[in-house]
Every structure is written in C-alpha cells, then in structure tokens.
Amino acid sequence: MGMLLSYIVFLPMLFAILMGLFRVKFPILRAGAMLSALLVFALSLYLTLHFDPAAEGMQFVRRLPWIHNYGISYYLGIDALSLVILLMTAFLMPLLYLYMWNYEKQGYWYNMLLLQTGVTGAVLSLDLILFYLFWETMLLPIFVMIGRFGHGMNRFNAMKILLMTVLGSMAMLFSILYLGYEYYEAHGAWSFALDHLATLSFDPKTSIWLAAGFLLAFAIKIPLLGFHTWMAPAYSSAPTPSVVILSAIMAKLGVYGLWRFGYGLFGPTLSYYEPTIVVLAVAGLLYYAIHAIMENNLRRMFAFSSGSHLSLIALGIVLTNLYAWSGSLYFIATHALASAGIFLMIGLLYRRTGSVHISNLGGIASVAPRFGFLFAFFALCIAGLPGTGGFVGELLIVIGAFHEGIAIGFAAATTMLAAMLFVFWMLQRTVFGPVTRHTAQFGDLTTLELLTLTPIALLLVVTGIAPSLFTPLFEPQLQQMLQTLAQTVGGAS
Numbered sequence: 001m002g003m004l005l006s007y008i009v010f011l012p013m014l015f016a017i018l019m020g021l022f023r024v025k026f027p028i029l030r031a032g033a034m035l036s037a038l039l040v041f042a043l044s045l046y047l048t049l050h051f052d053p054a055a056e057g058m059q060f061v062r063r064l065p066w067i068h069n070y071g072i073s074y075y076l077g078i079d080a081l082s083l084v085i086l087l088m089t090a091f092l093m094p095l096l097y098l099y100m101w102n103y104e105k106q107g108y109w110y111n112m113l114l115l116q117t118g119v120t121g122a123v124l125s126l127d128l129i130l131f132y133l134f135w136e137t138m139l140l141p142i143f144v145m146i147g148r149f150g151h152g153m154n155r156f157n158a159m160k161i162l163l164m165t166v167l168g169s170m171a172m173l174f175s176i177l178y179l180g181y182e183y184y185e186a187h188g189a190w191s192f193a194l195d196h197l198a199t200l201s202f203d204p205k206t207s208i209w210l211a212a213g214f215l216l217a218f219a220i221k222i223p224l225l226g227f228h229t230w231m232a233p234a235y236s237s238a239p240t241p242s243v244v245i246l247s248a249i250m251a252k253l254g255v256y257g258l259w260r261f262g263y264g265l266f267g268p269t270l271s272y273y274e275p276t277i278v279v280l281a282v283a284g285l286l287y288y289a290i291h292a293i294m295e296n297n298l299r300r301m302f303a304f305s306s307g308s309h310l311s312l313i314a315l316g317i318v319l320t321n322l323y324a325w326s327g328s329l330y331f332i333a334t335h336a337l338a339s340a341g342i343f344l345m346i347g348l349l350y351r352r353t354g355s356v357h358i359s360n361l362g363g364i365a366s367v368a369p370r371f372g373f374l375f376a377f378f379a380l381c382i383a384g385l386p387g388t389g390g391f392v393g394e395l396l397i398v399i400g401a402f403h404e405g406i407a408i409g410f411a412a413a414t415t416m417l418a419a420m421l422f423v424f425w426m427l428q429r430t431v432f433g434p435v436t437r438h439t440a441q442f443g444d445l446t447t448l449e450l451l452t453l454t455p456i457a458l459l460l461v462v463t464g465i466a467p468s469l470f471t472p473l474f475e476p477q478l479q480q481m482l483q484t485l486a487q488t489v490g491g492a493s
Contacts, residue, residue, distance in 0.1 A: 005062050005076040008043050008086070009121045012036045016113035026104050030097070033109050037093040040116070044090040051083060053476045058126065066130075071180065071190030075127035080474035082123045084329055085256055088336045089119055089249050091459070096241045098452040099344055108149050111141035112241065119249055123256065128176045128192045132169070135217075138250060139165050145242045146234060154237040161230040168217035168227075175213030179265070198265055204272075211266040214257065215273060221254030222310050224277070225284035235303035240347030243299065247306045247343060248336035255313050255332065262317075263481070267488045270318070277318045282411045284311035289418030293425070298346050298356040301426065302339070305382055305419060309335050309394075312415050316397040319408070320485060324400025325478045326471060331393025333470075334381075334463050338390050341378035341456045348449060349375070353438040358426060363435030368444035372431045374453055379427060381460050383419035389463030 015036040019029050051059060058077030066074045078086065093116055100109070114137065121134030139162065147158030179197045184190045186200065202210065219227045235243050262270050288308035295301035309331070316328035348371070350356050365372030377385075384391045394416055402409030435442075445453070463470060 003062065004043055004047060005060055005078065005124050008040050008047075008090075009076070009117055009124060011040055011043075012113040013117040016110050020110060026106055029106055029109050030101065033113055034094060034097045036113065037090075037097055037116070040120070041090040041094060044086055047078065048083065048087060048473070051078070051473070053080065053473050055477075056480055061126075066127075069190070070192075071183075072129045072192055073127045075130060075193055076124045077126050078124060080477035081256060081259055081329065084333050084474060085123050085249075085252055086120060088252070088333045089116065089123070091455075092244070092248060092336070092340055095340070095344075095452050095455060096244060098448065099347070100241055101448060105149055108145060108239070108241075111145050115141040115145075115245060119245075119253065122253055126194045128179070128194060128197065128261075130192075132173055132176060135172075135253075136169060138253070139169075142238075142242060142245065142250070146238045149239050150237040150242070151239075152237045153233065157230070157233040157237040161234045164220050164227070164230050165217075168220040171213040172217035173213075175210045178210060194261075194264055204269070207266060207269040208272055211262070211269045211273065214261050214265070215277075218254045218257040218262070219280075221257070222251055222314055223254070223307065224280045224311065224314060225287055226280065228284075228288075228307055231307055232300045232303045235299050235306075236297065240343060240350075243343045243347075244340045247303070247339040251306065251310050252332050252336060255310065255317060255328070258314065259317050259328075263485055267485050274318050278315060278408065281311040281315035281318070282408065284308065285315070285415045286411070286418070289415060289422070293418065293422040295422075296358050298349070298358060298426070298430075299343075301358075301422065302342055302346070302382065305422070306335075306339055308415055308418070309382075312394065312397055312412060315408075315412060316400055319397075319400050319404045320482060321400050321403050322475070322479060322482060323396050323403055325482065326475055327393050327396025327398075327400055329474055329478065330463075330467065330471065331390065331397060334389030334393050334460065337456050337460050337463075338378060338381035338388070341374075341453060341460070342382055344453060344456075345371075345375045345378055348445070352442055355438055358429050360436060360438045361430040362433040363439055364442060365431045367435060367439060367442045370445045370450070371442070374445065374457060376427055376431050377457060379423045383423040384416045385464075387464045388460045389467070390460070391464060392467045 015032050019032050024032070047060060058079050061077040064074040066072050118134050118137030118141065122131055122138060125131035125134055143158050143162045146161065147155050150158065176192065179200065180190055180192045182200055183197055191197070223231055234246060238246065285308045288304040288311065292301045292304040292308065295304065313328045313331055316324040346356055353361065364375065381388045381390050384394045398409060398412045401412035
C-alpha cells in the first residue's frame with residue numbers, strides 16, 4: 001500500500017516528462033493530463049476506503065534511505081490531516097483540466113502537472129528535507145504560470161510572490177538544518193525524519209527561534225496579516241486555474257504546515273506564539289473582510305475574502321479544542337471547494353465580458369439564469385450559507401472560539417457577518433440590477449462548463465447537509481493528537 005503514495009505523488013510528473021520527451025501535440029497532452037489526474041483521484045479514493053480513522057500515527061508508510069550519509073530519507077505517510085488535503089487536491093485537478101480544455105498553451109499544462117506533484121509530495125512527506133524540496137517544487141510552476149501566462153503586472157507580481165515565498169522558505173530551511181545537526185549531536189547520526197526530530201528538546205530561547213523559521217514560511221503562504229502584500233496582486237494577475245491553485249490548495253498548505261510541523265516539532269513552544277497568532281488571525285479576518293467590502297474588482301474581493309477565512313482557519317488551529325480543530329480541517333476542504341467554484345465563475349465571467357469590475361456588470365440572472373444561479377450559489381457558500389459545507393466548518397470554529405473565550409468567539413463570528421455584507425452587496429450589483437453593455441450579450445453556461453462546476457456544487461451541498469458522513473474520517477485522530485499535545489505540553493511545563 002505504501003507504493004500507492006509514490007504513484008499518487010509522481011504520476012503527474014511522469015506523464016509530464018514522457019509527453020515532453022515525445023513532444024506530443026496538444027490533444028494528447030490534454031488527454032494525458034486528464035488521465036493522470038483521474039488516476040490520482042482514483043488512487044486517493046482507494047486509500048480513503050482502506051484508511052483506518054481510529055489508528056494512531058501514520059498509515060501506508062513508505063520509507064527508504066535516500067542520502068544515507070546525511071540521514072535524508074524518502075519517507076511518505078498519511079494521516080487524517082494529509083488525507084483531507086490530498087482528497088481535496090485530487091478532486092479539484094480534473095475539474096481544472098476541464099476548465100482549461102480548450103486552452104492550447106502547452107507550457108501551462110506541463111506546469112499544472114508539475115504543480116500537482118509538488119503539492120501532493122509536500123502533503124505526504126515526513127522527511128523535512130523531502131518536504132522542503134516539494135515545497136519549493138510548488139513555487140516554480142506558479143511563478144512561471146503567473147509570469148508567463150498572466151496579465152496586467154504579471155511579471156512584477158510573479159517576482160513578488162517568488163521573493164516573499166523564498167524568504168520564508170530559507171528561514172524554514174535554516175531551522176530544518178539546525179534540527180538535523182542537533183539530532184546528529186545527540187545521537188551520532190544524521191536524520192531529518194519528523195518522528196526522529198520530534199524527540200529533540202531545546203532550551204526555550206532556541207526553540208522559539210527554530211519555530212520562528214517554520215512559522216515565517218507558513219505565515220507567508222497562508223497569508224496572515226502583515227505577510228499578505230503578495231496576495232491581491234497575484235490573484236489579480238494570475239490565470240484562473242492558478243488563482244484556484246493559490247486559494248484552494250497552496251494557501252491550505254500554509255495552515256497544514258502550521259498544524260503538522262508547528263505542533264509536531266514545537267508543541268510546547270507554540271504556546272509562546274499563540275497570543276501573536278491569535279491577534280494576527282483575528283485582526284486579519286476583520287481587516288481582510290473590510291477590504292473585501294471596499295473592493296470593486298471581483299478577484300481582489302474574493303482574494304481578501306479568502307485571506308479572511310484562512311485567518312479563521314489559523315485561529316481554529318491554535319485554539320486547541322476538538323470543536324476548533326474539527327472545524328478547521330472541515331473548513332480547509334469546504335472553503336477550497338467554494339473558493340475554487342467562485343474563482344472559476346469569475347474566470348468564466350471574464351471570458352464573456354472582458355471585465356471583473358462590479359461597476360461594469362449587472363443583470364446576469366436575466367440573461368444567463370444558470371450562470372447567475374451558480375455564481376450566486378458559490379458566492380453564498382463563501383459567506384457560509386446554511387446547508388453548505390462552509391457553514392459547518394465556520395460554525396465549529398466559532399463554537400471552539402467561544403469555548404476559549406467570549407471575546408475571541410465574537411471576533412470569529414464577525415467573519416460570517418462581514419462575508420454576508422460584501423457578498424449580498426456584490427450580488428445585488430452583478431447578478432441582479434439592470435443589464436449593462438458588458439452583459440447585454442452574456443452567454444449562459446455551456447455543457448462543458450456545467451460539467452466542471454456541478455460536481456463542486458453538489459459536494460458543497462452534501463458536506464453541508466450530511467457532515468456526519470465525513471467527520472468520522474478525521475475526528476478520532478484529531479482527538480488523539482489533542483491528547484498527545486496535552487501530554488507534551490503538560491510534561492514540558
């Protein structure tokens with residue numbers, strides 16, 4: 001079973017290499033990319049069916065020596081955290097390829113394949129050097145896709161996201177190398193395996209600085225308030241599939257990293273940073289929501305909306321109770337679906353009108369009712385519409401926040417109210433209202449577009465009305481992680 005993880009990680013890259021070597025024509029490239037995505041999705045479902053939610057630790061582990069002299073290993077495994085993100089990524093990639101079906105820029109397709117390998121490799125890696133390599137592999141395709149295939153100030157924005165992300169990555173690399181060296185000093189052999197490094201203990205000052213290297217990388221990727229200056233420009237310049245990748249997948253790896261390595265390596269130390277993260281998260285979810293209300297550009301509006309909701313997820317992660325953790329993991333998946341849906345709709349809107357500015361739009365429901373319905377549905381999912389998956393995740397985080405304190409609970413709850421404000425204001429001016437010259441000839445959704453969007457909408461409804469189908473997949477392991485964390489923090493104190 002451990003081999004399946006390798007197949008999931010490397011199939012997209014293998015397809016990209018083979019099709020690149022044979023210089024295939026676009027129809028074959030398109031079919032090959034879709035085939036690789038469907039195979040990864042099928043393998044991910046197979047793993048899910050054989051996943052034991054009650055088991056402790058990692059499952060389907062694949063561990064082989066790689067650079068033996070320095071303790072670097074090929075070490076993959078999966079638990080509830082990584083399974084949720086893996087399934088979310090595997091589900092969305094075939095739909096992104098459907099959206100791109102007639103987009104004949106071959107370089108873009110190759111970069112999408114490499115990107116999927118980077119994302120899945122980072123999620124499944126349990127050796128920190130291997131994780132770092134996949135973490136950087138994610139960045140290069142996004143840099144190329146924005147800089148080469150984007151629009152507006154795309155090259156400047158591509159360099160900005162590259163430089164900021166590399167800054168965080170280098171800080172994380174220094175911490176990783178120091179951890180490996182300390183393990184060598186303690187045991188006489190090198191290792192960068194997560195389970196080995198987790199056994200190290202440091203004085204509080206050293207641990208605080210080591211944790212800072214990881215937290216900087218994850219804060220930029222999320223992004224938390226103060227580390228967000230790349231976000232709105234990148235979302236504005238990037239092609240639509242890249243925006244979906246940034247919002248629905250890569251940003252989620254920031255909160256995943258905070259969860260996996262923050263608590264996996266620095267559980268007691270994270271209590272030192274908890275007040276700072278709480279302040280940044282609460283301030284961020286309010287700041288981003290206010291910015292979204294003020295925006296006229298739909299991409300920038302939902303970029304700030306995404307930042308607000310990711311701040312809410314980060315808040316839930318540092319509030320160490322089962323409600324907050326279950327809500328955060330559930331919201332990681334459902335917000336990914338909702339943000340993918342709304343950014344795909346904005347991309348289709350731009351195809352039809354050449355504009356994403358609210359002031360240029362109006363009356364979509366009267367000229368394209370199917371488009372208007374799905375656009376409103378995904379926007380309301382972003383706002384936490386009851387009966388959709390996003391509402392369940394947000395509600396659990398808010399309950400977990402109230403469990404920690406009334407003030408934090410009220411601050412978390414304002415996210416839902418603020419989202420309703422800017423979403424209803426936006427829908428009033430775009431879906432309803434008078435038809436403008438940009439929307440007078442607006443075409444409704446085609447069959448291919450409906451095939452792309454309908455699975456996302458259906459899954460959002462299912463996760464909203466039947467969360468009990470999904471929560472048993474991860475809650476037992478979250479409970480185990482909380483118990484382990486309580487013991488670790490209690491032992492350290």
